[in-house]
Amino acid sequence: MRSLILTLLAIAFCDYGSAFTNVYPKLKSYPVREGEDVGDPLFLTPLIESGKIDEARQKASVQHKEMADVDSYAGYFTVNKQYNSNLFFWFFPAKINPENAPVVLWLQGGPGATSLYGLFTENGPFIVTEKQTLKFRKYSWNINHNVIYIDNPVGTGYSFTENEAGYATNETDVGRDMHEALVQFFSIFPELRENEFYVTGESYAGKYVPAVSHAIKDYNVKAKIKINLQGLAIGDGWTDPINQINYGDYLYQIGLIDFNAREQFTVMESKAKDLIKQGKYLEAGEVLDNLIDGDFGSKSLFQNLTGYNFYFNYLHIKDSNDSDLFAQFVQRPDIRKALHVGNRPFNTETNKVEKYLRADTTKSAAYIVEDLIKNYRILIYNGQLDIICAYPMTVNYLRNLDWPGAEKYKTAERKHWWVGNELAGYTKSVDNLTEVLVRNAGHMVPGDQPMWAWVMITHFTHRKHL
Structure with a gap:
């Protein structure tokens, strides 16, 4: 049956685009050259299963002269032996009070974007310079959090599988594999099991974060190693497509298209939503690719009408990100060996x-959020200047959630959020839900407003009101 499903998916991949293609910058490959000393991959699972925890921890320690002042651990967790599927992780203990600091999992979106993007360009301890050296980020989340970055799902970044059947085809697969990796993580770091645990991420992680959180909730019932999940945080997330597809009105309101163009958007958006309602997710993806992405054919309607090739921040028409600096850095022989x-x-x-998750991209994960919000705290934040997962579209899906606080949320007072004497944004809190708009930030909030993002996540994980 699995082979039949994969065959059907392979056929489908030839016919349809994705509703939410990997929006992150395309990175360059820097292959290993013959004779370069890159060491061997470290697979920790056999050591864990043999009870050699101290050895696993010692071998996972990252040793490199440029990172000597920062403790960290990296390696592979095997999450499916049949397909030899392995997830790569890089863990940074908190600089302050690691024994009691919350444990935070960071997941990049995409689908298919390495979480090292977030580490090096948003909220990790390092920034790669043009000279391929490291400098420290002032507002790194590991100041007061134990932070785990995992390349997710299998096939992303340094994570890999040796069988086509090892790729995730839905969010259940994503949650299962991630839970397996986390159980192994807490086997190596048992002293952190009682610490509060938070699942966080951005963009397409608007699906990953709820899926992983829900997997933890379900597996905790019978699991020997229970994960102390307390909440989840999603930044500029793609979670509920049918209620987030409203680009025409948004682009019209910010002046990027005129009234006539808005009508063109409305027609295509209505078609996509109708297809979603019919369960024709791949066809809906094709419509949205033609509408926004333009990754699988000619330019999209968005590109043609606005002249933009960039939808992370409406103040910029093209990507000026220097993300290839970190891609080159992590593929250096000495860094490969250290990691x-x-x-x-x-x-x-x-x-x-992307292809294996293509049928997943236009499906909603809102029902998972509705279940989780009953027992866990949820932070939903957006950058003011984002296009692809814009604030009004996020609010629209939040207003359509079915949960005990739904009516209170619709009438709740929105408050100013100040950091010192700066207006950082606006916030609204009802029961377990906190919604935040971060001013002067695009799709990657921690990268655009690092101090405010750090204050925000710190208040959330330390149970303080903004």
Whole structure:
């Protein structure tokens, strides 16, 4: 049955685009050259299963002269032995009070974007310079959090599988594999099991974060190693497509299209929503690709009408991100050796991850959020200047959630959020839900407003009101 499903998916991949293609910058590949010393990949699962926890921890320690002042651990967790599927992680203990600091999992979106993007360009301890050296980020989340970055799902970044059947085809697969990795993580770091745990991420992680959180909730019932999940945070997330597809009105309101163009958007958006209602998710994806992405054919309607090739921040028409600096850095032989990835390819082309999740992209994860919000705290934040997952579209899906606080949320007072003497944004809180708009930020809020993002996540994980 699995082979039949994969065959059908392979056929489908040839016919339809994706509703939410990997919006992150395309990274370059820097293959290992013959004779370069990159060490061997470190697979920790056999050591964990043999009870050699101290050895696993010692071997996972990252040793490199440029990172000598920062403790960290990296390597592979095997999450499916049948397909030899492995997830790569890089863990940074908190600088302050790691024994009691919350444990935060960070997941990049895409689908298929490496979480090292977030580490190096948004909220991790390091920034890669043009000279391929490191400098420290002032507002790194690991100041007061134990932060785990995992390349998710299998096939992303340094994560890999040796069988086509190892790729995730839905969010259940994503949640299962991630839970397996987390159980192994807490086997190596048992002293952190009682710490509060939070699942966080951005963009397409608007699906990953609820899926992983829900998997933890379900597996905790019978799991020997229970994960102390307390909440989840999603930044500029793609969670509920049918209620987030409203680009025409938004682009019209910010002046990027005129009334006539808005009508063109409305027609295509209505078609996409009708297809979603009919369960024709791949066809809906094709419509949205023609509407926004333009990754699988000619330019999209958005590109043609606005002249933009960039939808992270409406103040910029094209990508000026220097993300290739970190891509080159993590593929250097000495860094490969330090991170214990050996000669494993760094997956810069994410087509396979995208293709196997293609039928998933226009499906809603709102029902998972509705279930989680009953027992866990949820932070939903958006950058003011984002296009692809714009604030009004996020609010629209939040207003359509079915949960005990739904009516209170619709009438709740929106408050100013100040950091010192700066107006950082606006916030609204009802029961377990906190919604935040971050001013002067685009799709990647921690990258655009690092101090405010750090204050925001700190208040959330330390149970303080903004």
